[in-house]
Amino acid sequence: MNGAAVQQQSTYKQLTLITPTAAMHASVHGGRAKCLQRLIRLEMPVPVTVALSFDAVQQIARGQSVDMDALMAPFGPQPLLSVRPSSQDPDWGGPSAILNIGMNDARHDAMCETMGEWAASAMYLRFVQAYAIHVARLDPDEFYLPDVPDRLSLKAMLDTYEAETDEQFPQDPAVQLTQVLRSMARAWDGTTARLLRQAKGAPQDAGLGLVVQAMALGVGQGECGSGVIQYVDSTTGVPQITGRYMSQSQGREALGAAEGAIYLTRDPRGPSLEDLCPDAFAELVALRDICRRFLREEMQVEFTIENGNLHILDAVRVQRSSRASVRIAVALAEDEMIPREDAVLRVEPAALSELLHRQIDPLAKRDLIVRGIAASPGAATGRIVLTANEAQASAARGEACVLVRRETTPEDIRGMHAAQAVLTMRGGVTSHAAVIGRGLGVPCVVGASDLSIDFKKRQVIAPNGRRFAAGDTITVDGTTGQILAGEPPMLEAALDDAFQTLLQWADEFRDIGVRANADTPADAQTARNFAAEGIGLCRTEHMFFEGERLRVMREMIFAEGGDDRRAVLDRLLPMQRADFRALFEIMQGRNVCVRLFDPPLHEFLPSDKAGLRDLAGQMDVPLHEATARVEALSEYNPMLGMRGVRLGIAIPEIYDMQARAIFEAIAAVIKSGTEITVEIMIPLVSAMREVELVKARVDGVANAVMAETRTEFEYRLGVMVETPRAALRAQDIAEHAAFLSFGTNDLTQMTYGLSRDDAGRFMSAYVQQGVYAEDPFHTLDIEGVGELIALGAERGRAGRKDVILSICGEHGGSRSAIAFCRTHGFDYVSCSPFRVPVARLTAAQLALQDRVVS
Structure with missing residues (x-):
């Protein structure tokens, strides 16, 4: 527990009777305790409850004791009690609740006279079973509930307990409660519980509170029972009363009962609580508006009916699917129960990712x-x-x-x-x-x-x-x-109105641009559908891998000289031009950043025997000649070899063709009335001179196309910073580049000296042993790669004050990368089209959180 939490803890009592004005806080007593206080403030029929603070539970786990007289005093003589966990976040879980503490032989005899042997025995049996399993840690198979709860079956279970422990079942309620508290406190610190909490995102030092509550008996004379109700569907988030009720039951038995549980609302399939207890049902229905208005949440309510009277035992946030979480947050905001800012903050960005795709x-x-x-x-x-x-x-x-x-x-x-x-x-x-x-x-x-x-x-x-x-x-x-x-x-995927509404609100609050990495017109349309502000990375080589284009590309690779290459590339030109025109028309009014050809040429050639035979046939050359040409192009480390700008300088005809295709497409769409802002990005730069050489040729092609088409257009030329040297020399490079877009995939690979394709073999071992906090290809390494990016950004601005800065690697859609880019004043992030909604929401949440801090 951090220092602030310890200081706060010291201002609260270890034992607190929950009243409307009691000093309580979720970070001290847990979320369940705080929620119960809110229910009491709303004058709901909540039984008497005492909260134990995190500090008190820690003391119990270490073998110390709390003041049992003070703890039990609010409940009066001979109480029947329950104990439930109260962690700070209900999603972190906790040990199982234990009911009917205080049941003993004498209490059982007395209750047999007032409520009957069946009801009294059922309560005692449930307590003995729970105590044996969760407190004494005995074999659950030895403690099953009998079909007929009576004195005989009760004696058999008590005898089993004595045989397993060599001692009688404890009869003193204070002893029972002490052992229950100790067991639950120690269970929280167990290895299994700790791992489960960590899997749910809880910190290692997360505390546990406990709430001790007077039992509202769900068994006895008159209509008695227990149930659970919620007011929205957990899968869709649509308003709908769901739950179950079961007569002569306790806790959440109704939900797991194979027989005996009934519906809450009237249903043609069987009896319902609405028919059985209309007044109690009406009270439960009214709770929805109260919870939404005052708790500002959709709640699941656990209740007990005792002789026709309703008691509220607990209320927790409804468990919900990703789809439901979006709909609930938007509905609460639209009904003015919460502000829009709160709705945006309540939805986990990962939930949006799930909604975009089919899920199991x-x-x-x-x-x-x-x-x-x-x-x-x-x-x-x-x-x-x-x-x-x-x-x-x-x-x-x-x-x-x-x-x-x-x-x-x-x-x-x-x-x-x-x-x-x-x-x-x-x-x-x-x-x-x-x-x-x-x-x-x-x-x-x-x-x-x-x-x-x-x-x-x-x-x-x-x-x-x-x-x-x-x-x-x-x-x-x-x-x-x-x-x-x-x-x-x-x-199925669920992009409903609530999804769109939430993202529209997010766009109102975010303060950094979000573009998409899109390589084809189909990708661009997806990006447009997800409201990307433009394309931050169009990898043009992906346009060459299909059908006729691949065959022509291979002919270019086999060409002997510049003239032959140009002749082949002239056949690719109209294909590229058509691609770019379609891209620009789809993204009209937005920015499109086109990266010139990047991969090594061997990627377009086969490596297996069958592929080589097909290649020889396509090129009309002997197999040995095709094989020799492929081998001649092979490199020991192609990712660090002749690719990107190096290929553009060594074989300039490729970039010439691409630049002409881009500019002719711009001219065509301008004539058709489409507005577009095009950026041309040079990949894998490491020296200013590389930019000068490519820029001169690109500018020359642009001037030629403007003259030929009699069309004036503007464009920006920039650099993809993906080598450490480019980051270090960003000041020089920015003098010739309107923008610097950091390609974090290759930059991480080169900074670490790791192959991103092979790192998966050992990365899990590295993360488990703390070598790296996270996989650097999954989460941006702020300390190492981030420092290099920050340095590159600072030096880039020194070279050109108005240089546009962005991240376009796969990290671009992650929370840490977006936070980093906001901190360093970047203009936008770019990510895969299907991550655009996640990035939009994440950017909005970060901006809103900054407002709260400031």
């Missing part, structure tokens, strides 16, 4: 094959295919497929387009498959290294020996990284 039904059974790295969210089912060609053939037949590869290459892009999902054995979150998957919105799991492929038998082999043949059905869950056998039920 949370209630579905999962037949897990293996777990990999979650690389592109969403879930999809299909038949296994092992090559891009098989994926295309499957799509042509209208059959859903999952493309399974050791790792993908640019040649696989056509297959990735055709597949419903992608699974690879190698790679990390910035590998080829991951980047393309996110761009396409295709669910993708990478780095599933426990799988292997037997291409001869056409089988995928799982670590436990299970084999899946090509054609078998599997499901890829790109949100969790799980690969499942079969086809579990799915929930």
Whole structure:
């Protein structure tokens, strides 16, 4: 617990009777205790309750005791009590509640006279069972509730307890309560509980409070029972009364009962609480408006009816799906229960990501094959295919497929387009498959290294020996990284009015631009649909990997000289021009940043024997000649070899063709009345002279196109900063660049000296052992890579005051990167189209949080 929390803790009592004016705080007594106080302030029928602070529970866990006389005094003589956990955030959980503390032989005899043997025995049996399992830690199989609760079955359970512990069941209520408190306090510090909390985002030193409450008996004379009610559907967020009620029951028994539980509202399928106790039901219905107005939340209420009278035992925030969380937040704001700012802050950005894609039904059974790295969210089912060609053939037949590869290459892009999902054995979150998957919105799991492929038998082999043949059905869950056998039920994507409304509000509050990385007109349309402010990165090489274009590109690679290359590239020119024109028309009125050709040429050539034979046929050359040409282009480390600006300077015809295609497309759309702002980005720069050389040729092409088309247009030329040297020399480079866009994928790779495709093999071990706090390809390394970016930004501004700064790597949509960019005054971030809504919401939340701090 930090110093501020300790100081605050010291101002509160360890034991606090919950009253409307009692000094209580969620960070001291937990969320449940604070919520109960709010219910009491609203004059709801809440039984007498005492809260134990985090500090008191810590003392109990260490073997110290609290003042039991003071604790039990508010409940009067011979009380029956319950104890429930009260962590600061209800989602962090806690030990199971224990009811009917205070039941003993004498109390049982007395209650048999007043409420009957069945009811009294049922209460005592429930307490003995809970005490034996959760306090004495005995075998649950030995303590099952009998079908008929009576004195005989009670004696049998008490005898079992004595046989298992060599002592009689405790009869003193104070002793019972002391042991229950100690057990729950120690359970919170157990290894399992600690790991569960950490998985839910709780800090290691998260505290636990406990609430001791007088029992409202759900068994006895007259109409008695218990139930749970909520007022919205947990999956959709639509207003709807749901829950169950069960006569002669306690706690949350109604929810788990196979028999005996009834509906709350009138229902043709069976009896209901509305029919049985109309007055109590009306009181429960009225609670919704009270909770929304005063608690400003949709609540799930646990209640007990005792002889027809309603008691409210607890109220917790309704558990909700991502879809429901958005709808609930927007509805509360539209009904003026909360401000719009609060609605924007309440929705986790990850929830939006789930809404953009199909997801596996949370209630579905999962037949897990293996777990990999979650690389592109969403879930999809299909038949296994092992090559891009098989994926295309499957799509042509209208059959859903999952493309399974050791790792993908640019040649696989056509297959990735055709597949419903992608699974690879190698790679990390910035590998080829991951980047393309996110761009396409295709669910993708990478780095599933426990799988292997037997291409001869056409089988995928799982670590436990299970084999899946090509054609078998599997499901890829790109949100969790799980690969499942079969086809579990799915929930469809949900981009409803509430989704759009929330993002419109977010745009009102954010203070940094959000663009999309989009490589094709289809990507651009997706970006436009998600209200991206433009395209921050168009990777033009992705336009070359399909059909005729790939064949022409290979002809250019095989060309002998500049004239031959130009002749081949002249055939690519109209294709590129058409792509750019479509892109500009879709993004009219917005900025489009086009990155010139980046990858090494070998990526356009096959490496397997079958591919080489096809290549030789296409190029009309002998197989040995095709093989020799491919080998001549191979590099020891192609990612650090002849690519990006180096290729543009060594083979300038490529950039000349691309620049002409861009400018001719600009001229065409201007003549048609479309407004567009185009930026041309030079990749992999490390020296100012590289920029000078490329800029001179690009400017020359621009002037030629303006003269030929008699059209005036403007454009900006800038640099993709993805080498450490470019960041260090940003002042010189910015003199010739209107913008600097930091490509964090390659910059992280080069700063760390790590291959982003291979790092997945050891990254989990590094993170587990604290070498890195997080995978630097997943979360921007603020201390290392971030310092280099900050330095580059500072020096870039020194070279050009009005230089535009951005991040366009895969980190661009992450919270840490957006926060970093806001801190350093960047103009925008750019991310995959399907991450744009997440980035818009995240940027708004960061801006709103800054308002609160300031």
